[in-house]
Amino acid sequence: MSDGxxxxxxxxxxxxxxxxxMSRRQFLTYTLGATGGFLAAGITIPMIRFAVDPLxxxxxxxxxxxxxxxxxxxxxxxxxxxxxxxxxxxxxxxPELIAWLRKDEAGNVTALSPVCKHLGCTVNFVSTDNKYxxxxxxxxxxxxxxxxxxxxxxxDEYSVKVDxxxxxxxxxxxxxxxxx
Amino acid sequence: MKFTDFNQSIWNxxxxxxDTCVIPYSGLTGNETPPRVVQLxxxxxxxxxxxxxxxxxxxxxxxALQYCFEGFSEFTNYLINNLRSVGFKFVILVVAPSVxxxxxxxxxxxxxxxxxxxxxxxEEILQLWRKDVSNx
Ligand code: FES
Numbered sequence: 393m394s395d396g397x398x399x400x401x402x403x404x405x406x407x408x409x410x411x412x413x414m415s416r417r418q419f420l421t422y423t424l425g426a427t428g429g430f431l432a433a434g435i436t437i438p439m440i441r442f443a444v445d446p447l448x449x450x451x452x453x454x455x456x457x458x459x460x461x462x463x464x465x466x467x468x469x470x471x472x473x474x475x476x477x478x479x480x481x482x483x484x485x486x487p488e489l490i491a492w493l494r495k496d497e498a499g500n501v502t503a504l505s506p507v508c509k510h511l512g513c514t515v516n517f518v519s520t521d522n523k524y525x526x527x528x529x530x531x532x533x534x535x536x537x538x539x540x541x542x543x544x545x546x547x548d549e550y551s552v553k554v555d556x557x558x559x560x561x562x563x564x565x566x567x568x569x570x571x572x
Numbered sequence: 573m574k575f576t577d578f579n580q581s582i583w584n585x586x587x588x589x590x591d592t593c594v595i596p597y598s599g600l601t602g603n604e605t606p607p608r609v610v611q612l613x614x615x616x617x618x619x620x621x622x623x624x625x626x627x628x629x630x631x632x633x634x635x636a637l638q639y640c641f642e643g644f645s646e647f648t649n650y651l652i653n654n655l656r657s658v659g660f661k662f663v664i665l666v667v668a669p670s671v672x673x674x675x676x677x678x679x680x681x682x683x684x685x686x687x688x689x690x691x692x693x694x695e696e697i698l699q700l701w702r703k704d705v706s707n708x
Contacts, residue, residue: 510589511586511630513628514626514627514628527627527698527701528589528630529589
């Protein structure tokens with residue numbers, strides 16, 4: 393029994409010493425750790441920010457690009473290829489984009505994106521049918537981009553600016569022509 | 573699309589639409605210097621983009637065969653059979669510029685220096701699909 397009590401006491405003393413020991417250690421860990429952490433954060437946060445910032449920025453095409461003259465457009469869509477400057481993270485590229493441009497009966501210039509709204513193939517305008525057709529699974533669209541079959545949505549548009557007889561294209565936006 | 577764009581649920585939903593598989597082939601022998609490898613692989617990448625961009629919704633690019641090896645015909649025939657068994661109807665080999673395939677192989681189409689132009693390459697793929705429709 394007494395052994396047991398004595399042992400218990402010894403254990404208690406050991407434990408409290410241990411607690412003291414731990415708290416001294418903890419104190420050092422916390423203080424040095426915190427200082428170290430603070431210093432490290434001072435160095436690494438700007439580094440992480442530097443490393444991550446460009447990745448967080450969504451790659452965007454820059455503003456409007458001049459693509460053609462209004463005088464070259466008719467009511468039949470024509471294919472125009474143009475390049476945009478794109479910065480994605482650290483990677484700067486000049487991808488080639490395609491737009492189908494026409495002037496409607498009122499003389500307004502419209503530009504459609506050829507990316508099929510089914511699964512993303514590139515559509516072509518078939519002038520004999522006056523329709524856009526997708527070579528992949530047969531989606532069809534009117535010359536305003538309204539989806540006729542297979543695709544669930546109309547073709548997207550480019551935002552268009554006309555200035556001094558020149559046509560400029562900007563960002564891709566959802567089709568508003570077909571809801572008029 | 574690239575094989576990496578698919579997870580199980582996308583595949584379950586859309587696999588019926590992707591009937592064409594593309595195998596890139598770099599054809600390296602080991603004799604190439606690093607800049608030559610870069611040149612070959614960027615040429616191959618450009619050719620792949622001629623297909624991947626306009627036919628994104630029907631074509632899937634699989635991992636590449638990088639080095640040339642003995643038994644190319646046997647291996648690719650085995651590969652093509654397996655790809656057909658998972659549902660691909662067409663298997664296309666896209667070869668790095670200046671690499672020549674001397675062996676007989678069972679690909680539905682080989683894109684190499686003979687069709688080295690984006691319009692030609694697109695047209696060959698459309699013809700392949702059209703032929704299949706007219707054979708139905
Ligand atoms: S991607 Fe155009 S119809 Fe399927």
